[in-house]
Amino acid sequence: MFSPSFCPKCGGPDLGQQIPPGDTHERLMCRGCGYIHYVNPKIIAGCIIEQDGKYLLCQRAIPPRPGTWTLPAGFMESGETTEEAALREVWEESGVRAEILSPYSIFSVPKISEVYIIFRALALEITGQFGPETMDYKFFAPEDIPWDKIYYPAIRQILERYIEERQAGVYGMYMGNDDSGKIHFMR
Ligand SMILES: [Zn+2]
Incomplete structure (x- = not known):
């Protein structure tokens, strides 16, 4: 599955898998700006x-x-x-x-x-x-x-x-x- 290496929103490189606050699934998130990369079917x-x-x-x-x-x-x-x-x-x-x-x-x-x-x-x-x-x-x-x-x-x-x-x-x-x-x- 495609995962970006850089944040599509701020262009920053600091992306990591984590569960966003209030969420139930681990997602790729930008630690710079908080962007969440959702992957849906x-x-x-x-x-x-x-x-x-x-x-x-x-x-x-x-x-x-x-x-x-x-x-x-x-x-x-x-x-x-x-x-x-x-x-x-x-x-x-x-x-x-x-x-x-x-x-x-x-x-x-x-x-x-x-x-x-x-x-x-x-x-x-x-x-x-x-x-x-x-x-x-x-x-x-x-x-x-x-x-x-x-x-x-x-x-x-x-x-x-x-x-x-x-x-x-x-x-x-x-x-x-x-x-x-x-x-x-x-x-
Ligand atoms: Zn970002």
Whole structure:
């Protein structure tokens, strides 16, 4: 994780880990001016988009792991809602204009300080134009999904569950974390 060597506020070099008064966590603090360097998790927002029983996946063109397939998802920007971030990522990575149906899954990866928020969404328009982070995009029938090329186990698990649920026509909501390796189910 990035830690500055100099205080971003006063430029001083006297930074050290300590628990600020009234706080519960150790933080990097400037002993010169009292600046506190907070490090908070990043949010990644994305969508499961199904059309006629096929599921939208994007093939990554850039590191990490170019060539692998994943759900369209990416880092939320400041000033966005999670829904806006998810739809923007879908647009950038697949050229699909979509609308959100409901939240579907929230899971945390505390080791790398990331939180994934995945929505169910509906494709409104498929333009065929996508950004440089994507090599290809495709709507896959379940039997054609390249499961072994979806790198991230939690993404595989979310998509598997969704496909099962679509057959039953009832969608749950999930939360979980990467440390247990399991996405938990709640209704
Ligand atoms: Zn300072």
